[in-house]
Amino acid sequence: MPDVQISEEQVLEVLRAVQDPDLGRDIVSLGFVKEIRIDGSSVEFKIELTTPACPVKDDLKAQAEALVSALPGVTAVTVEMTAQVRGEIRTGPLIPTVKNVIAVASGKGGVGKSTVSCNLAVALAQTGAKVGLLDADIYGPSIPMMMGATEGPVADGSAIAPVLCHGVELMSIGFFLETDKAVVWRGPMIGKALTQFLGDVTWGDLDYLIVDLPPGTGDAPMSLAQLIPLTGVVVVMTPQDVAQQIANKSIYMFRMLEQSTNRAIPILGVVENMSGFICPTCGTETPLFRQGGGEKAAERLSVPFLGAIPLDPNICISGDIGKPAMLIAPESKQAEAFRRIAGNVAARVSTLNMRE
Ligand SMILES: Nc1ncnc2c1ncn2[C@@H]1O[C@H](COP(=O)(O)OP(=O)(O)OP(=O)(O)O)[C@@H](O)[C@H]1O
Ligand SMILES: [Mg+2]
DSSP states (O other): OOOOOOOHHHHHHHHTTOEETTTTEETTTTTOEEEEEEETTEEEEEEEESOTTOTTHHHHHHHHHHHHHTSTTOOEEEEEEEEOOOOOGGGOTTSTTEEEEEEEEOSSTTSSHHHHHHHHHHHHHHTTOOEEEEEOOSSSOOHHHHHTOOSOOEEETTEEEOEEETTEEEEEGGGGSOTTOOOOOOHHHHHHHHHHHHHTBOOOSEEEEEEEOOSSSSHHHHHHHHHSOOSEEEEEEOSSHHHHHHHHHHHHHHHHHHHHHTSOOOEEEEEEEEEEEEOTTTOOEEOSSOTTHHHHHHHHHTOOEEEEEEEOHHHHHHHHHTOOHHHHOTTSHHHHHHHHHHHHHHHHHHHHHHHO
């Protein structure tokens, strides 16, 4: 076979055909292609994405492999997929090691914020991202129980180390309270507690800090938005009309907070929880409420729809036994739904950060 010289330029040229659908540009102009090595007829390179949770990672890899393999003279192609999460340096002095803060909110209680927060955190961590989870529900902290954290955090002076659980760094007021005792706190105390949970906790170098908010439009979201710039908010709702109206209120509140804090607080999107019932015996899905409510609400509010999670007894059990559904049944529809939502959230965050 005649010797064909393969050049780096040729490799880059064909890779220009690979588009990142979320960022709307090709991977070469985005600067994702790195460390091209050509050894005779073998080509090796890295594609460095903006999140390890990229929902189209496998597809991008396959496209890149196919295009470079088709170059004349190429007999072997090795593509390594890596990721470097971009962050908002603007998370500020309170949490300098955190790149992105994602708040999980809803207008009303019991729609599944904490369930979504835990599973979102675990799903992101499973992709290789560094993730923290802050329980900002001062009145009804549920994260330690849902994550099955048995050991409390260790304090060194005023610095508190987060608890590592299922690959996620955790912090919650629940670690410091006696079980079954109600918390009676007024507004300013909530701000103070949140300041400590952000600033006094020795968070690691986190790509994403998920903040599970209490229900409603009260002091916690307000204090949080004032204390740190939020990368964005995930709004959880159930499919009924009334829940949609309440989700509207939540989104409205963040839009008001944008004005009062003079900072953008992007709504990353809407998650529809308890979307249909999956029968544990036969696996069929029955819509208990009208389906598609979340999608319609997202459209009406001009925010992205991030995905729907079925109503499944396993999710309820998982919360009670302290093992997120992602881990109890990784192959289940609900685990799949959480992975898809995590990918969509990460892609939205990347898009926002690339726009800066
Ligand atoms: N998709 C689901 N299928 C079955 N059970 C679910 C599902 N989502 C949440 N649950 C259960 O519903 C209950 C409420 O969920 P969760 O605590 O996550 O809601 P929340 O919005 O955080 O509530 P709160 O407003 O009280 O903080 C929990 O027992 C949880 O296990
Ligand atoms: Mg909760």
